[in-house]
Each structure stands twice: as structure tokens, then as C-alpha cells.
Amino acid sequence: MGEENKAKKAHVLIVPYPAQGHINPIVQFAKRLVSKDVKATLVTTVFLSKSTFSDLTSSVDLQTISDGFDEGGYDQAGSADVYLQTFWSVGPKSLATLIKKLVDAGHPIHGLVYDGFLPWALDVAKQFGIRSAVFFTQSCAVNSVYYHVSRGLLQLPLQGSNVISLPGLPPLEFSELPSFVFRHGSYPAWLDVVVNQFSNVDEADWVFFNIFYELEKEAVDWMSKFWKVMTVGPTVPSLYLDGRLENDKDYGMNLFKPSTSACMSWLNGKPKSSVVYVSFGSFASLGVEQMAELAWALKGCNCYFLWVVKESEEAKLPGNFIEETAEKGLVVTWCPQLEVLSHESTGCFLTHCGFNSVLEALSLGVPMLAMPQWTDQGTNAKHVEDVWGIGIRARPDEKLGLVTREIIEQCIKELTEGEKSKEIKKNAIKWKNLAKKAVDEGGSSDKNINEFVAKLVCD
Structure with a gap:
């Protein structure tokens, strides 16, 4: 047999x-x-x-x-x-x-x-x-x-x-x-x-x-x-x-080497839901001006942040930014995203809205701040905010063609402590449970x- x-x-x-x-x-x-x-x-x-x-x-x-x-x-x-x-x-x-x-x-x-x-x-x-x-x-x-x-x-x-x-x-x-x-x-x-x-x-x-x-x-x-x-x-x-699936905690094939120990030890020392996790995925690339606006927004909102900046993007960071924000922030070239999203210290995810990132955040119940860049990301961001109700969009200034530091700061505040934050967190938990139920x-x-x-x- x-x-x-x-x-x-x-x-x-x-x-x-x-x-x-x-x-x-x-x-x-x-x-x-x-x-x-x-x-x-x-x-x-x-x-x-x-x-x-x-x-x-x-x-x-x-x-x-x-x-x-x-x-x-x-x-x-x-x-x-x-x-x-x-x-x-x-x-x-x-x-x-x-x-x-x-x-x-x-x-x-x-x-x-x-x-x-x-x-x-x-x-x-x-x-x-x-x-x-x-x-x-x-x-x-x-x-x-x-x-x-x-x-x-x-x-x-x-x-x-x-x-x-x-x-x-x-x-x-x-x-x-x-x-x-x-x-x-x-x-x-x-x-x-x-x-x-x-x-x-x-x-x-x-x-x-x-x-x-x-x-x-x-x-x-x-x-x-x-x-x-x-x-x-x-x-x-x-x-x-x-x-x-036993011991199945990672996809198993990485094109970039994650700074796992540095990220997790840093997160372990932060209060619950206090960290803004920032990543634009493996392919998206920010312009120098947009990079600066995001950097100053993270500094200005005075929150804890973990920011993934690929090696190819590091030169776009403002001078002395890492040194000036060392007390509140950690910048790494790659990280174990699933472990970061599932960590209790992570409060929200500032994301380009690549579909894998959206599904991961949704499956783990993490609210999202959407900053789409290209390809499918704008459509995903629309669904994150208006269809699934699990985040908000940081929209570009029409004249400048980029998302300003003021808008990013305002959105982070709204997502973490604003009127919509409770409803968004409630929706995030709902979709997390539905994702689990499906598999x-x-x-x-x-x-x-x-x-x-x-x-x-x-x-």
C-alpha cells in the first residue's frame, strides 16, 4: 500500500x-x-x-x-x-x-x-x-x-x-x-x-x-x-x-541579508505599540528630496522609528541624520520584516504598499500609513484606506509632487492617536482573524x- x-x-x-x-x-x-x-x-x-x-x-x-x-x-x-x-x-x-x-x-x-x-x-x-x-x-x-x-x-x-x-x-x-x-x-x-x-x-x-x-x-x-x-x-x-507548518517562520530565500539581532534587540527595549516601522521594500527607490522629507518627518514627530534604508539608498539620507536621531531611531539596510511586524513594540507600518507588505501587515493586524511609489502600490493604498479600512494614505502635495514632512507627521499622529486610530485598529484585528481563518x-x-x-x- x-x-x-x-x-x-x-x-x-x-x-x-x-x-x-x-x-x-x-x-x-x-x-x-x-x-x-x-x-x-x-x-x-x-x-x-x-x-x-x-x-x-x-x-x-x-x-x-x-x-x-x-x-x-x-x-x-x-x-x-x-x-x-x-x-x-x-x-x-x-x-x-x-x-x-x-x-x-x-x-x-x-x-x-x-x-x-x-x-x-x-x-x-x-x-x-x-x-x-x-x-x-x-x-x-x-x-x-x-x-x-x-x-x-x-x-x-x-x-x-x-x-x-x-x-x-x-x-x-x-x-x-x-x-x-x-x-x-x-x-x-x-x-x-x-x-x-x-x-x-x-x-x-x-x-x-x-x-x-x-x-x-x-x-x-x-x-x-x-x-x-x-x-x-x-x-x-x-x-x-x-x-x-512546523518551524515555518521565514520565507527562506532572501536577496538581502537582514540585520536580525540588531533589529530585535532594539525593539525589545521599546514600549508596546510605540514604534513606527518604515520600509519601501526591495525595489522601490525614493528621490533625494522625498527621502529628506521623510527623514525630517520622522525626526520631527519625536517617535521611535525603525527605518529600512537599502545600501543603494543610504547616500540620499540627510547629513548627520542617523547621529542626530540615534536616541529615537534605528536605521538598517534590511530587516526580518515579519518578526518586526509581529513584535509588540511595533505600532504602525509606513509602507510603499507593495502587495506582499500589505498582506503581511494585514495578516498580523498592523495599521498602515501608505506612501505608494509606483506599479500596483497606488491601487493597494486605495484598498488599505477606503475598502479594508486598515490604514490611511499620505498624499503628495500637488504642486511639489512629493509627500511633505508636515503631511507625514500629521498622518503618523492620526494613525497612532487620532480619531480614526481606534476604528483602524479594530478593522486590522478583524482582517487578521479572517486571514488566519482562511488558511x-x-x-x-x-x-x-x-x-x-x-x-x-x-x-
């Missing part, structure tokens, strides 16, 4: 786009599959396999493909255009070679879960007759906008009134749309990537979203009319949600993952 079960064990290939914000959720999804007795093989690029700070459990296998830049990855390419063109040319052949190698070695593949940014992975899966699921790392709302653009239902550049209405979404001002759409022509290579996610999506067997149903149920219901949609999130390490045994996301696994084994 044991051998028969072993023979039926499903093997799923997991293919993320090689960036931190895309790797984290799909790696976590792979761990969920392993907990359901599925063999999961994560496919990363040759360069990232050599350059990441990896602490993946042995339960998830690792394999590599080439993006055409095995020695330097994205930075070696020098531009998005060159990187994407090369990866899109080299990647499909490299993935096909890997699949052949695994099959020949006696490891047949029953399913392929690929990042929406890599639609060519679906074409490769079709060549081998492998069932496939597209995994969207961004929200349903954001992807609905991109879908409408891809089908010509939303024409670019935008024209007419300043507000659009799309099925299952709240009315969105132009500035609340993803920046690639709102600022048409700003990043043409990336607009092509996000729109082309839908070039062959109708051929995918499943469409996965890294959310739970209650979070965007109207959008999910609308998309379910034409795709087999499954919500499988939030894909946050189990320790912070249901606790069913608990029998929750909406857990049921969907079980259904996916059962289908693979049956077929």
Missing part, C-alpha cells in the same frame, strides 16, 4: 519571476503543497541560486534555469528591456530542458505553477501535456485593470472623466490605477509584462491569487465567470497564521489547495 501511495504522489514544478516580491509568496505556496504530501520543486535562475541567502527547508527541492545572465542577473542586463527580451528568449528553452531532465531521471511532473509574469511557462507546460496554474502575486483589483487593458476594454492613454468603474471594483480615480496605466509610457517594458500576463491565460487550468476570498470577493466572483479561480493566500509563513484547516484557501492537490493525484 505504501508503494502505491508513493507512486501517486503528485510532483509540482514552481516557477517564480526572479525578484524578492515574487519569490516569497510562491515559495510559501510550495511549502503548503509539501504539507499536503506533494513533491514541490522550486525553479530559480542560475544567478539567484548562487547569490541568495537561502534557508529553505529540505522539503522543497531546488532546480535552476537560465535567464541569459547567469553571472549577474538583472543588474548584468543593464536595463529592463534587455533583461526581459533575453529571459523571454532563453527561459522557455531552459525550462523545457529541465523538464526533460527531471522526467528522464524518474521524476514525472503532474502540475506546473508559474508566475503570471512568465506566460511562456504555460506554453512550455502545454508542450509536455502538463496541467498548469498561473499564480498572480498582485491583487485581483490590479490584475483586473491589466486584464481590461489587455482586452482593449480600457484604452490607453486614459481619456475622459477622472474616474473609472470596473466590474467588482470600487470606483478608481486615474491616480489610483497602477502607475503603468495611469502614467502611460513611463515604463513600457513593464507595461508589456503585466498586460501580457493575459495573452494565454484562458489556456491555464487554474488561476491562483495570493489572497483569501473575503478580501476581494466581488472581484473574485467576477473573474470566476470565465476562469477557474482559486484564492490560495495569504501565503505568509505559517508561524504568523495557523501554526500548522486554517477547512478555511477557504486551505480548501482550494486541497482541491488542487486532489485533482492532480486523480489525474
Whole structure:
């Protein structure tokens, strides 16, 4: 009987786009599959396999493909255009070679879960007759906008009134749309990537979203009319949600090395809910003027703050800022974000609203101060404030084109002690409980993952 079960064990290939914000959720999804007795093989690029700070459990296998830049990855390419063109040319052949190698070695593949940014992975899966699921790392709302653009239902550049209405979404001002759409022509290579996610999506067997149903149920219901949609999130390490995966407290692959001991020992000495945690993620970059406004706001509000400033951004800090704020603040180049957000000293999260950061804060019940920069972040910030009620937005001064220190200080005060703060904290706890419920045994996301696994084994 044991051998028969072993023979039926499903093997799923997991293919993320090689960036931190895309790797984290799909790696976590792979761990969920392993907990359901599925063999999961994560496919990363040759360069990232050599350059990441990896602490993946042995339960998830690792394999590599080439993006055409095995020695330097994205930075070696020098531009998005060159990187994407090369990866899109080299990647499909490299993935096909890997699949052949695994099959020949006696490891047949029953399913392929690929990042929406890599639609060519679906074409490769079709060549081998492998069932496939597209995994969207961004929200349903954001992807609905991109879908409408891809089908010509939303024409670019935008024209007419300043507000659009799309099925299952709240009315969105132009500035609340993803920046690639709102600022048409700003990043043409990336607009092509996000729109082309839908070039062959109708051929995918499943469409996965890294959310739970209650979070965007109207959008999910609308998309379910034409795709087999499954919500499988939030894909946050189990320790912070249901606790069913043993010792699962980190995603396991870091492109940056966190200053864990420095951050945690500093937080341990601070009063409960007293610290403003500030991070703009792995990709967003602030201008020098905006950096200065944020710095002086943190100094001016006289609160405790923990600020993640990547090494590439450190030169933008005002002179002597770190020394002048040493009594109240800690500046690090990277930190263990989940541990920081779950620490009792953390009171709020000043964030760019990358979707992973939003889901992490939501799952841990931390109120957010949204300062979106580009891509999907404006749409996420709209939902944080107006749909989910778990934060507020710090809006740019229209004339200056940046968020001033006065606005940031005012928002921090409002979020921590203003009239709205009680309601926001209450909403944050509500969504935290719903996120946990979704991944608990029998929750909406857990049921969907079980259904996916059962289908693979049956077929």
C-alpha cells in the first residue's frame, strides 16, 4: 500500500519571476503543497541560486534555469528591456530542458505553477501535456485593470472623466490605477509584462491569487465567470497564521541579508505599540528630496522609528541624520520584516504598499500609513484606506509632487492617536482573524489547495 501511495504522489514544478516580491509568496505556496504530501520543486535562475541567502527547508527541492545572465542577473542586463527580451528568449528553452531532465531521471511532473509574469511557462507546460496554474502575486483589483487593458476594454492613454468603474471594483480615480496605466509610457517594458500576463491565460487550468476570498470577493466572483479561480493566500509563513507548518517562520530565500539581532534587540527595549516601522521594500527607490522629507518627518514627530534604508539608498539620507536621531531611531539596510511586524513594540507600518507588505501587515493586524511609489502600490493604498479600512494614505502635495514632512507627521499622529486610530485598529484585528481563518484547516484557501492537490493525484 505504501508503494502505491508513493507512486501517486503528485510532483509540482514552481516557477517564480526572479525578484524578492515574487519569490516569497510562491515559495510559501510550495511549502503548503509539501504539507499536503506533494513533491514541490522550486525553479530559480542560475544567478539567484548562487547569490541568495537561502534557508529553505529540505522539503522543497531546488532546480535552476537560465535567464541569459547567469553571472549577474538583472543588474548584468543593464536595463529592463534587455533583461526581459533575453529571459523571454532563453527561459522557455531552459525550462523545457529541465523538464526533460527531471522526467528522464524518474521524476514525472503532474502540475506546473508559474508566475503570471512568465506566460511562456504555460506554453512550455502545454508542450509536455502538463496541467498548469498561473499564480498572480498582485491583487485581483490590479490584475483586473491589466486584464481590461489587455482586452482593449480600457484604452490607453486614459481619456475622459477622472474616474473609472470596473466590474467588482470600487470606483478608481486615474491616480489610483497602477502607475503603468495611469502614467502611460513611463515604463513600457513593464507595461508589456503585466498586460501580457493575459495573452494565454484562458489556456491555464487554474488561476491562483495570493489572497483569501473575503478580501476581494466581488472581484473574485467576477473573474470566476470565465476562469477557474482559486484564492490560495495569504501565503505568509505559517508561524504568523495557523501554526500548522512546523518551524515555518521565514520565507527562506532572501536577496538581502537582514540585520536580525540588531533589529530585535532594539525593539525589545521599546514600549508596546510605540514604534513606527518604515520600509519601501526591495525595489522601490525614493528621490533625494522625498527621502529628506521623510527623514525630517520622522525626526520631527519625536517617535521611535525603525527605518529600512537599502545600501543603494543610504547616500540620499540627510547629513548627520542617523547621529542626530540615534536616541529615537534605528536605521538598517534590511530587516526580518515579519518578526518586526509581529513584535509588540511595533505600532504602525509606513509602507510603499507593495502587495506582499500589505498582506503581511494585514495578516498580523498592523495599521498602515501608505506612501505608494509606483506599479500596483497606488491601487493597494486605495484598498488599505477606503475598502479594508486598515490604514490611511499620505498624499503628495500637488504642486511639489512629493509627500511633505508636515503631511507625514500629521498622518503618523492620526494613525497612532487620532480619531480614526481606534476604528483602524479594530478593522486590522478583524482582517487578521479572517486571514488566519482562511488558511486554517477547512478555511477557504486551505480548501482550494486541497482541491488542487486532489485533482492532480486523480489525474
